[in-house]
Amino acid sequence: MIGxxxxxxxxxxxxxxxxxxxxxxxxxxxxxxxTHSLQTILRPPLPLLPxxxxxxxxxxxxxxxxxxxxxxxxxxxxxxxxxxxxxxxLGKIFISILSAYAIVFFRFPLRMVFFWLIFITLMLPVEVxxxxxxxxxxxxxxxxxYAGLIVPLIASATATLLFRQFFLTIPGELVEAAxxxxxxxxxxxxxxxxxxxxxxxxxxxVILFIYGWTQYLWPLLVTNRNDMNTIVIGLRKMISFADxxxxxxxxxxxxxxxxxxxxxxxxxxxxxxVRGLVxxxx
Amino acid sequence: xxxxxxxxxxxxxxxLVAPQLAITxxxxxxxxxxxxxxxxxxxxxxxxxxxxxxxxxFRRVLSDPNYLNSIQVTVIFSVATAVLAMAVAMFLAVxxxxxxRGKGFYRTLMIWPYAxxxxxxxxxxxxxxxxxxxxxxxxxxSAGIYWDPLLNGPQAMLxxxxxxxxxxxxxxxxxxVAGLQAIPKTLVEAAAIDGAGETKRFWTIIFPLLAPTTFFxxxxxxxxxxxxxxxxxxxxxxxxxxxxxxxxxYKVYNDGFVNLILGESAxxxxxxxxxxxxxxxxxxRYVEKKVHYG
Numbered sequence: 001m002i003g004x005x006x007x008x009x010x011x012x013x014x015x016x017x018x019x020x021x022x023x024x025x026x027x028x029x030x031x032x033x034x035t036h037s038l039q040t041i042l043r044p045p046l047p048l049l050p051x052x053x054x055x056x057x058x059x060x061x062x063x064x065x066x067x068x069x070x071x072x073x074x075x076x077x078x079x080x081x082x083x084x085x086x087x088x089x090l091g092k093i094f095i096s097i098l099s100a101y102a103i104v105f106f107r108f109p110l111r112m113v114f115f116w117l118i119f120i121t122l123m124l125p126v127e128v129x130x131x132x133x134x135x136x137x138x139x140x141x142x143x144x145x146y147a148g149l150i151v152p153l154i155a156s157a158t159a160t161l162l163f164r165q166f167f168l169t170i171p172g173e174l175v176e177a178a179x180x181x182x183x184x185x186x187x188x189x190x191x192x193x194x195x196x197x198x199x200x201x202x203x204x205x206v207i208l209f210i211y212g213w214t215q216y217l218w219p220l221l222v223t224n225r226n227d228m229n230t231i232v233i234g235l236r237k238m239i240s241f242a243d244x245x246x247x248x249x250x251x252x253x254x255x256x257x258x259x260x261x262x263x264x265x266x267x268x269x270x271x272x273x274v275r276g277l278v279x280x281x282x
Numbered sequence: 283x284x285x286x287x288x289x290x291x292x293x294x295x296x297x298l299v300a301p302q303l304a305i306t307x308x309x310x311x312x313x314x315x316x317x318x319x320x321x322x323x324x325x326x327x328x329x330x331x332x333x334x335x336x337x338x339x340f341r342r343v344l345s346d347p348n349y350l351n352s353i354q355v356t357v358i359f360s361v362a363t364a365v366l367a368m369a370v371a372m373f374l375a376v377x378x379x380x381x382x383r384g385k386g387f388y389r390t391l392m393i394w395p396y397a398x399x400x401x402x403x404x405x406x407x408x409x410x411x412x413x414x415x416x417x418x419x420x421x422x423x424s425a426g427i428y429w430d431p432l433l434n435g436p437q438a439m440l441x442x443x444x445x446x447x448x449x450x451x452x453x454x455x456x457x458x459v460a461g462l463q464a465i466p467k468t469l470v471e472a473a474a475i476d477g478a479g480e481t482k483r484f485w486t487i488i489f490p491l492l493a494p495t496t497f498f499x500x501x502x503x504x505x506x507x508x509x510x511x512x513x514x515x516x517x518x519x520x521x522x523x524x525x526x527x528x529x530x531x532y533k534v535y536n537d538g539f540v541n542l543i544l545g546e547s548a549x550x551x552x553x554x555x556x557x558x559x560x561x562x563x564x565x566x567r568y569v570e571k572k573v574h575y576g
Contacts, residue, residue, distance in 0.1 A: 232401050
């Protein structure tokens with residue numbers, strides 16, 4: 001490009017590298033800490049390079065059980081988080097693609113009422129209706145269940161709006177052609193609409209998986225039993241500053257393990273994720 | 283536009299919207315209406331009886347110095363988080379727009395904090411800066427700086443702001459990169475031929491043209507700082523020391539679940555709802571405008 005010297009490009013590269021180091025450093029440092037013994041961690045400053053306790057620490061956390069959590073292993077926590085994140089992502093996609101399909105491709109009384117009922121929930125995040133929602137959970141016996149962790153979070157307007165927006169771009173001729181060829185609503189949905197939405201579904205899956213994995217307030221409220229905690233809540237329970245026996249080396253391990261799965265999802269599905277994020281939210 | 287081609291079923295569409303509608307009614311509308319109802323009641327200390335008190339809870343909440351403090355804390359926290367996260371992200375995105383080789387590489391390395399839960403982000407920073415074992419706290423102390431975010435309010439605030447902003451950088455970065463790519467290169471080159479330096483080009487061409495992205499991100503970041511950062515506050519400071527980092531959402535949780543002041547907590551929920559509705563309205567007005575913009 002005109003007006004851009006190679007010097008300014010080099011400065012740009014250097015700045016980016018420094019920026020990335022700052023962004024990555026907290027995670028790198030936690031990883032380093034997770035490979036040292038408790039004694040080393042408690043005596044700052046911590047060395048900048050990984051130590052030799054990698055296998056011992058990770059093995060103990062994953063399979064040995066954590067005292068602060070009543071002997072529950074980090075493996076259980078990881079499993080819980082995976083179930084919850086997958087449940088939220090797939091559940092949301094499932095119910096919102098169906099309702100968007102109904103709203104766009106059918107004409108029926110109350111159609112717009114339903115649309116607005118769904119749309120308005122954008123304005124009611126969990127945080128603003130904590131107590132009454134909790135009471136509903138108690139009444140329905142959903143405390144400490146996977147259903148309790150997943151179902152209240154799968155109804156959201158964003159996914160429905162996204163699918164509606166996308167369905168509106170599908171030309172009417174396509175629907176007409178399908179109908180002339182004798183395809184019913186189910187056939188049209190399965191053979192035409194789903195394949196066309198594949199990219200959108202992939203993008204949405206990544207965003208919703210991260211959303212589910214990083215939930216905090218809701219799992220905090222609806223789980224009491226240690227073996228039903230998600231990893232984020234489990235981690236919070238392991239830490240106590242007043243209490244001298246926080247197992248910091250295991251806390252570090254859990255921290256890293258709670259970061260790895262969603263990061264892998266984001267990095268490996270980056271192409272869809274970036275497009276989905278930038279296009280859908282705008 | 284001609285009417286859409288549709289399927290002529292009578293029953294099927296109801297079946298299709300039923301799951302979402304059922305969940306929405308049970309977990310959104312019913313609790314939200316309960317919150318509004320409860321905000322007009324006051325329970326006795328044992329939770330045995332409640333009486334209708336009209337708008338009295340709102341009056342109490344809005345005249346409570348703790349609540350006013352919490353509003354102030356939330357505003358400072360949100361503005362600082364949004365500005366810090368956006369400034370750093372915009373700077374890095376402008377740099378990323380300049381490089382030719384390695385764009386994808388930088389992007390990959392930049393996006394993954396997006397996947398870190400806010401609460402975990404808070405803990406990562408707490409490990410580095412907590413007074414008893416944090417390496418950076420140790421270095422600050424060696425440098426003669428008194429550092430204790432567990433006892434010092436402003437320092438605790440600083441810590442949660444940095445942690446919250448850190449997590450949001452990658453998200454903003456992606457949007458700024460996309461925004462920068464949409465700016466026609468010919469405009470920038472024309473300015474370069476006319477003799478405008480890089481700084482001048484940024485402030486007179488790139489920055490104004492990025493305004494729609496910036497404004498969009500401002501709304502998103504404010505919403506994030508208002509609601510999604512509950513985890514950071516809860517995990518790092520617990521609203522303390524004193525009430526130095528007690529945000530509005532944290533106070534609703536604390537009053538409702540820990541202190542069990544139900545009526546006032548519900549009144550706070552309703553006030554929050556009004557704030558969300560305002561934020562959403564701003565966001566949608568903007569989205570509509572943007573369609574005409576470009």
